[in-house]
Amino acid sequence: TYYRHHRYIPHFYRYREHSANTENLLPEVSNPVPEVSQPGVPTYPEIPEVFHPAPEVLPPIPEAFHPVPEVVHPAPEPYHPPEVYQPVSEASSPVNMSRLFYGIMFDAGSTGTRIHIYKFIQKDPVELPVLDNEMYHAVKPGLSAYKDNPEEGGNTIRQLLKIAKKTVPEEEWRRTPVVLKATAGLRLLPEDKANALLKEVRDVFDESPFFVPNNSVSIMNGTNEGILAWVTVNFLTGHLYSNTRRTVGILDLGGGSTQITFLPKSRKTIQSAPPSYIARFNLFNHTYQLYTHSYLGNGLYAARLATLGALGADGLDWKIFTSSCLPKKFREDVTFGGTTYKVSGIPDGYAGYKLCYYEVMKVIKGIVHQPYEVKGSSIFYAFSYYFDRAVESGLIDGSRGGAVEVRDFKKRAKEVCNKMTKYRAISPFLCMDMTYITCLLKEGFGFKDSTVLQLAKKVNNVETSWALGATFDYFRNLNIH
Numbered sequence: 367t368y369y370r371h372h373r374y375i376p377h378f379y380r381y382r383e384h385s386a387n388t389e390n391l392l393p394e395v396s397n398p399v400p401e402v403s404q405p406g407v408p409t410y411p412e413i414p415e416v417f418h419p420a421p422e423v424l425p426p427i428p429e430a431f432h433p434v435p436e437v438v439h440p441a442p443e444p445y446h447p448p449e450v451y452q453p454v455s456e457a458s459s460p461v462n463m464s465r466l467f468y469g470i471m472f473d474a475g476s477t478g479t480r481i482h483i484y485k486f487i488q489k490d491p492v493e494l495p496v497l498d499n500e501m502y503h504a505v506k507p508g509l510s511a512y513k514d515n516p517e518e519g520g521n522t523i524r525q526l527l528k529i530a531k532k533t534v535p536e537e538e539w540r541r542t543p544v545v546l547k548a549t550a551g552l553r554l555l556p557e558d559k560a561n562a563l564l565k566e567v568r569d570v571f572d573e574s575p576f577f578v579p580n581n582s583v584s585i586m587n588g589t590n591e592g593i594l595a596w597v598t599v600n601f602l603t604g605h606l607y608s609n610t611r612r613t614v615g616i617l618d619l620g621g622g623s624t625q626i627t628f629l630p631k632s633r634k635t636i637q638s639a640p641p642s643y644i645a646r647f648n649l650f651n652h653t654y655q656l657y658t659h660s661y662l663g664n665g666l667y668a669a670r671l672a673t674l675g676a677l678g679a680d681g682l683d684w685k686i687f688t689s690s691c692l693p694k695k696f697r698e699d700v701t702f703g704g705t706t707y708k709v710s711g712i713p714d715g716y717a718g719y720k721l722c723y724y725e726v727m728k729v730i731k732g733i734v735h736q737p738y739e740v741k742g743s744s745i746f747y748a749f750s751y752y753f754d755r756a757v758e759s760g761l762i763d764g765s766r767g768g769a770v771e772v773r774d775f776k777k778r779a780k781e782v783c784n785k786m787t788k789y790r791a792i793s794p795f796l797c798m799d800m801t802y803i804t805c806l807l808k809e810g811f812g813f814k815d816s817t818v819l820q821l822a823k824k825v826n827n828v829e830t831s832w833a834l835g836a837t838f839d840y841f842r843n844l845n846i847h
């Protein structure tokens with residue numbers, strides 16, 4: 367929680383290694399295009415194909431395929447080991463003849479920097495390549511907090527790279543790409559400050575032993591952020607394996623921005639959307655046309671400040687920003703994106719759900735577009751702060767996640783706001799956050815009370831984040847347009 371920023375020393379707050387289970391199997395590579403290798407540029411096994419037109423009736427699964435129902439189905443053609451693979455030395459190979467490769471993706475978010483180290487295995491010749499596991503690690507605060515001290519920001523990256531060096535075997539370092547993509551935190555900074563941070567990261571990458579591709583450090587645009595999270599979740603849930611139109615939508619609530627992405631079923635959704643909200647990308651012989659939008663300034667932490675009237679305000683040294691969403695006696699300095707604000711409840715005023723709802727409406731009304739189809743029956747996966755707040759408020763169990771209806775958020779928001787003292791210890795912002803989430807879902811996107819949201823932090827043991835999709839995009843250009 368950022369309001370305790372002054373106690374933050376950048377530190378590792380999560381460390382885990384987990385193996386993706388067999389549902390993360392990547393099906394076989396089809397027709398690998400031999401790559402012309404360029405000096406200094408390592409070559410990789412192709413990210414195997416995750417999209418095959420599914421035959422109408424599935425023939426029995428041959429032994430060569432892991433028998434994972436729904437996720438893997440036999441490819442229509444016999445398997446030919448791709449020719450582009452580099453021989454992998456025995457030392458780096460768990461079993462003889464196995465080929466493995468790694469990808470390192472940094473997520474420089476507004477509230478934290480995370481490293482994802484993905485390990486893919488290509489077993490030869492009868493086994494399929496699998497996404498074997500993800501090493502995930504995070505530090506707080508995010509890079510933007512170092513806007514006036516980029517060197518220190520660079521040190522957080524250096525720290526995380528140490529984990530990469532421990533995770534990736536030394537003989538793989540040289541051909542393991544390291545990429546960083548920044549999201550809302552850097553988008554919200556003045557260009558010169560953001561560029562100084564990016565340059566610092568580039569220098570840190572350059573001094574590392576990993577492969578630093580061209581353009582490996584950048585600010586990602588909101589459209590790509592939405593699409594790549596959609597790719598991750600649909601891959602991990604097995605929806606990219608068959609040629610059905612069945613996919614799941616995603617709702618991502620970050621600190622600075624929020625994304626909604628889904629595959630529209632109805633033409634009207636596409637026709638009635640602002641043209642920039644429709645994006646296309648190619649995934650293995652198929653062009654997907656998605657509804658996607660990222661609302662900059664509508665992430666949870668940016669929305670708090672907007673609700674308080676503090677975002678972009680002047681007189682920050684002396685102004686105190688108040689809200690009826692906060693406990694009356696609450697008073698604290700809060701920091702977001704390296705700027706500190708004085709915030710308080712209304713000591714002799716009213717607090718509670720109704721007033722709070724009215725306040726947060728300002729941040730949403732007329733800003734968030736309601737897609738035509740969202741009232742329909744698509745399944746949406748909601749993660750990031752949707753998940754965190756649902757856990758904090760007791761809506762779901764943190765280790766298992768679960769499905770909730772939009773009306774559950776509303777019910778819990780009312781309870782939290784009308785019993786603020788009870789929830790004060792969990793977070794003084796819980797009422798504001800829960801009310802904002804309710805308002806965003808209902809008044810913003812236009813979800814019905816009965817819409818079911820699948821809340822997840824991980825799917826099949828892999829973080830639900832755009833980072834895996836971005837790694838696919840790196841290895842195999844998805845050609846987002």
Ligand SMILES: O=c1ccn([C@@H]2O[C@H](COP(=O)(O)OP(=O)(O)O)[C@@H](O)[C@H]2O)c(=O)[nH]1
Nearest residue numbers: 475476477549550620621622623750829831
């Ligand atoms: O692999 C990840 C990446 C992010 N998050 C969560 O997603 C939110 C990230 O918001 P971020 O700081 O990235 O905001 P943005 O910059 O996207 O607005 C926080 O709840 C993180 O804990 C996560 O759970 N796993």
